[in-house]
Amino acid sequence: xxxxxxxxSASSALKVLSLTATFNTTLASLRVEPTRRLxxxxxxxxxxxxxxxxxxxxxxxxxxxxxxxxxxxxxPFRAFSALKNFVASLSDPLFLEALGRSATYAVASSFVQLIxxxxxxxxxxxxxxxxxxxxxxxxxxxxxxxVMVGIAWKLILAPAGGLLNGVLMNLGITDAPISFLGxxxxxxxxxxxxxxxxxxxxxxxxxxxAIASLPGDVFEAAAIDGANAWQVFRRILLPLLAPQLAAxxxxxxxxxxxxxxxxxxxxxxxxxxxxxTASFHIxxxxxxxxxxxxxxxxxxIFTLVVGVVTLPVVWLAKHAAKAxxxxx
Amino acid sequence: MSENGTARKVSRxxxxxxxxxxxxxxxxSGAFPRVGFGDAKFAGKSLNLLIIQPHxxxxxxxxxxxxxxxxxxxxxxxxPYDQLLAKATLDVQSGANQYDVIDYWFANVGAIGxxxxxxxVTEWIDRDKAEIQPEDYLGSLYDPYxxxxxxxxxxxxxGDSHVLFFNKEIFDKHGLKAPTTWDEYLGVAKAITxxxxxxxxxxxxxxxxxxxxxxxxxxxNRLAGFGGSFLTPEGRSALDSAAxxxxxxxxxxxxxxxxxxxxxxxFEEGLPAFLSGKAAIIEFWSDLGVYANDPKSxxxxxKWEVVRxxxxxxxxxxxxxxxxxYVFGIASGSKQPELAWEFIKFATGQKEQTDLLLxxxxxxxxSRKSTLYSDAYKKFAPKVQNVLAGALxxxxxxxxxxxxxxxxxxxxxxxxxxxxxxKSPEQAIADTHxxxxxxxxx
Numbered sequence: 001x002x003x004x005x006x007x008x009s010a011s012s013a014l015k016v017l018s019l020t021a022t023f024n025t026t027l028a029s030l031r032v033e034p035t036r037r038l039x040x041x042x043x044x045x046x047x048x049x050x051x052x053x054x055x056x057x058x059x060x061x062x063x064x065x066x067x068x069x070x071x072x073x074x075x076p077f078r079a080f081s082a083l084k085n086f087v088a089s090l091s092d093p094l095f096l097e098a099l100g101r102s103a104t105y106a107v108a109s110s111f112v113q114l115i116x117x118x119x120x121x122x123x124x125x126x127x128x129x130x131x132x133x134x135x136x137x138x139x140x141x142x143x144x145x146x147v148m149v150g151i152a153w154k155l156i157l158a159p160a161g162g163l164l165n166g167v168l169m170n171l172g173i174t175d176a177p178i179s180f181l182g183x184x185x186x187x188x189x190x191x192x193x194x195x196x197x198x199x200x201x202x203x204x205x206x207x208x209x210a211i212a213s214l215p216g217d218v219f220e221a222a223a224i225d226g227a228n229a230w231q232v233f234r235r236i237l238l239p240l241l242a243p244q245l246a247a248x249x250x251x252x253x254x255x256x257x258x259x260x261x262x263x264x265x266x267x268x269x270x271x272x273x274x275x276x277t278a279s280f281h282i283x284x285x286x287x288x289x290x291x292x293x294x295x296x297x298x299x300x301i302f303t304l305v306v307g308v309v310t311l312p313v314v315w316l317a318k319h320a321a322k323a324x325x326x327x328x
Numbered sequence: 329m330s331e332n333g334t335a336r337k338v339s340r341x342x343x344x345x346x347x348x349x350x351x352x353x354x355x356x357s358g359a360f361p362r363v364g365f366g367d368a369k370f371a372g373k374s375l376n377l378l379i380i381q382p383h384x385x386x387x388x389x390x391x392x393x394x395x396x397x398x399x400x401x402x403x404x405x406x407x408p409y410d411q412l413l414a415k416a417t418l419d420v421q422s423g424a425n426q427y428d429v430i431d432y433w434f435a436n437v438g439a440i441g442x443x444x445x446x447x448x449v450t451e452w453i454d455r456d457k458a459e460i461q462p463e464d465y466l467g468s469l470y471d472p473y474x475x476x477x478x479x480x481x482x483x484x485x486x487g488d489s490h491v492l493f494f495n496k497e498i499f500d501k502h503g504l505k506a507p508t509t510w511d512e513y514l515g516v517a518k519a520i521t522x523x524x525x526x527x528x529x530x531x532x533x534x535x536x537x538x539x540x541x542x543x544x545x546x547x548x549n550r551l552a553g554f555g556g557s558f559l560t561p562e563g564r565s566a567l568d569s570a571a572x573x574x575x576x577x578x579x580x581x582x583x584x585x586x587x588x589x590x591x592x593x594x595f596e597e598g599l600p601a602f603l604s605g606k607a608a609i610i611e612f613w614s615d616l617g618v619y620a621n622d623p624k625s626x627x628x629x630x631k632w633e634v635v636r637x638x639x640x641x642x643x644x645x646x647x648x649x650x651x652x653x654y655v656f657g658i659a660s661g662s663k664q665p666e667l668a669w670e671f672i673k674f675a676t677g678q679k680e681q682t683d684l685l686l687x688x689x690x691x692x693x694x695s696r697k698s699t700l701y702s703d704a705y706k707k708f709a710p711k712v713q714n715v716l717a718g719a720l721x722x723x724x725x726x727x728x729x730x731x732x733x734x735x736x737x738x739x740x741x742x743x744x745x746x747x748x749x750x751k752s753p754e755q756a757i758a759d760t761h762x763x764x765x766x767x768x769x770x
Contacts (some may be wrong), residue, residue, distance in 0.1 A: 074443025159588035182589035271748035287414040
C-alpha cells in the first residue's frame with residue numbers, strides 16, 4: 001500500500017491537487033461571472049418564455065383588456081368600462097344558468113365516460129392480442145370531426161325521416177315521431193349520447209394504457225391467494241389505477257367543460273336555452289351579438305368556474321398519487 | 329318585353345354617357361379612381377367574393393360571367409348564412425383583408441356601416457347613377473338595404489321575401505282552399521295533419537330554427553299579416569302592439585300541426601319536406617317557385633300554388649315581410665376597391681339580375697322593378713311573379729340600425745322560448761320589447 005511519501009503517492013497527490021485546482025478555478029470563475037452564467041441560462045429558457053408569452057400572457061392581457069372595455073367585434077376598445085361587463089355578466093341569469101349547466105354536464109358526462117371507458121379497457125385487456133386491434137377500431141369515433149359527429153347524430157335523431165324515429169315507428173314502439181332534439185330533457189340526453197359515443201374511446205385507450213402499465217405479479221399473487229374477479233378489481237386494480245383514473249377524469253372534465261360543436265350542430269343551445277352551455281353562450285355573445293367586451297368578461301368568469309370545479313379533482317389526483325407512492 | 333328592352337337600352341346609353349362624363353370630369357379631378365369594362369380589361373386580376381352558402385350557384389354564375397366579360401377571376405368563398413357578418417367583420421378588424429366583396433344581409437347594414445366593414449359608396453353611386461339606375465330598385469328595398477347614417481354601403485342584389493306556397497294536390501284531396509287569414513291557415517294545417525300525419529304528411533312546415541333569419545322571418549310574416557311592425561317610424565320598439573302579441577300567438581298555435589318540430593326546422597329541413605310532398609304549406613322565399621317545378625329536386629311539379637301571406641286581426645291588407653335580402657358591398661380592407669365596384673355594378677345590373685332570376689337554385693329574388701316586371705320573369709315564374717307584383721313595393725322591413733344584431737337575437741331567443749313552451753306569447757313579446765328598449769332606448 002503506497003504511503004504519502006512514496007513516489008507513486010506523490011504523483012497521485014499532484015493529480016489530486018491539479019484536479020482540485022482546476023475545480024477551484026472553475027468554481028471561482030463561476031463565482032465571479034454570475035451574470036454570464038445567468039445569460040446562458042436565460043438563453044436556454046428563452047424559447048419557452050417566448051412561447052408562453054405569445055400563447056398565454058399576451059392573449060390573457062388582451063382578454064382582460066377587452067373585458068374592462070366597451071368592445072365590439074368590428075371596433076374593439078371603444079371606451080374603458082371598468083367592471084361594467086363583469087357586473088352585467090354576473091347579473092345575467094342566462095349566463096349563470098349556462099355556467100351551472102356546463103359544470104353539471106361536464107361532471108356527469110366525464111363520470112359516465114370514465115366508467116364506460118374503464119369497462120371497455122378491462123374488456124380489451126382481457127382479450128390481450130385482439131384487444132389492440134379492437135382498440136384501433138373503437139378509436140374511429142374519436143377520429144371523426146366533431147361537426148360530422150353532430151351531423152350524423154342529427155340525421156339519426158331527426159323527427160322527420162330520422163333513422164331512430166323510423167325504427168321506433170316501424171317496430172310499433174311509437175306512433176308519432178319523438179322530437180329528441182326539440183324536447184328539453186331529451187335534447188340533453190341526445191347531446192350526452194353523441195358525446196359519449198365520441199369521447200368514450202379516448203377514455204378507454206387511456207385506461208387501457210394505464211392497466212397495461214400495472215405490475216402483473218400482483219395479480220398473479222392475488223390469483224394464487226384465491227381472490228375472485230370482483231376482489232381483484234376492488235382491492236387491487238382500482239387502488240393501483242386510482243391516480244391515473246383521477247388524472248384521466250380531470251383531463252376529460254376540462255374538455256367536457258368546453259363542449260361546443262355538438263351543441264351548435266345538434267340543438268343550437270335549444271330548445272329555448274335548455275342546452276345552452278357557457279361556451280355556446282359566450283360564442284353567441286361574441287359572434288352573434290358582437291359584444292366581445294362582455295364575452296371576454298364571461299370567458300374570465302367561466303375560467304374561474306372551471307378552476308373551482310376542477311380543484312377537488314386535482315387534489316384527488318395528487319392525493320391518490322401520494323398514496324400510491326406511499327404504498328410503493 | 330317593353331320594360332325589359334327599354335331598360336337595357338337605357339343601361340347601355342348610361343354606361344357610355346357615364347363613362348364619358350366621368351372620364352372628363354371626375355377622372356380629371358382625381359376624386360375617384362376609375363376603371364371601365366372592355367374585353368379582358370382586367371385579365372390577370374382577381375377578387376375574393378364572400379358569399380352565403382345559399383347563394384353559391386349565383387356566385388359561381390356571376391364569377392363566370394364577369395370573367396367572360398372582363399377577364400377578371402372571382403374566387404367565390406361560401407360561408408353559412410348566419411356567419412357571414414362575423415367572418416367579414418373579423419377579416420376587416422384583424423387586418424387580414426382577404427375579401428373584396430361581401431354579401432351582407434340588409435338587416436345588418438347599420439352594424440356594417442357603424443364598424444365600416446364595407447366602404448361608403450354614396451359618392452360612387454351618385455357618380456355612376458346613370459349606369460346603376462337607383463330609381464329602378466323596388467322602393468321598399470333600396471333604403472333599408474343600403475342606407476345607414478345618411479350613407480349607402482352597397483347595392484341590393486337579392487330582394488327576398490316570403491310568400492305562402494301550398495301543395496294543391498293535398499288541398500284538393502281534402503277539399504281545402506288557400507288560406508287568406510292566419511286562422512284559416514291554422515284550420516287548414518290542422519285538418520291536413522290530423523288526416524295525414526299517420527302517412528308522414530303534415531299541414532305545414534314552419535321554419536322555427538333559432539337563427540334570427542329563420543324564426544324571425546316566420547314571425548315577421550305574422551307580424552306583417554296582423555298589421556304590426558318591428559319599430560315605430562321614430563325607430564323605437566313597436567312590439568308593445570296588439571299585433572305583435574297576436575303574431576306570436578299565431579306562431580304558437582301552429583306548433584302542434586306543423587312538421588315536427590318547428591324548433592328543429594330550418595330551410596334545410598323545411599324545403600325538402602315541401603318539395604317531397606311531406607308538408608302541405610310552407611312560408612318560403614319566392615325562389616321556391618323555381619325549385620318546385622324542377623323535376624330534379626321536386627316531386628310536386630305543377631302540383632303547387634302560391635299566394636300572398638295571410639292576414640289577421642283587424643288587418644285586411646296582405647303585406648309581405650322583407651325576410652333576408654342581400655346586398656353586395658365593397659369590403660373596407662379590399663386592396664382593389666375599384667375592381668370590386670365594377671363587379672358589384674355588373675352583378676347588380678339588370679342583365680345579370682334577370683339571368684339569375686331565371687337560373688334554378690340561384691336563390692335570387694327580384695330587387696329591381698325592371699326584373700320583377702320583365703317578360704322573361706313573368707314567363708319563367710308566372711305564379712310567383714303574380715304574387716310579388718305590387719307587393720314587394722310595400723314590404724315590412726326589419727330593424728336595420730347598428731344594434732340590429734342584438735335586437736334580432738333577443739327576438740329569436742324569445743320566439744324560440746314560445747315554441748319550446750317555456751314562455752307564453754305575451755310574456756315573450758313583453759320581454760323582447762323590454763330588452764329592445766334597453767338596447768335602443770324608450
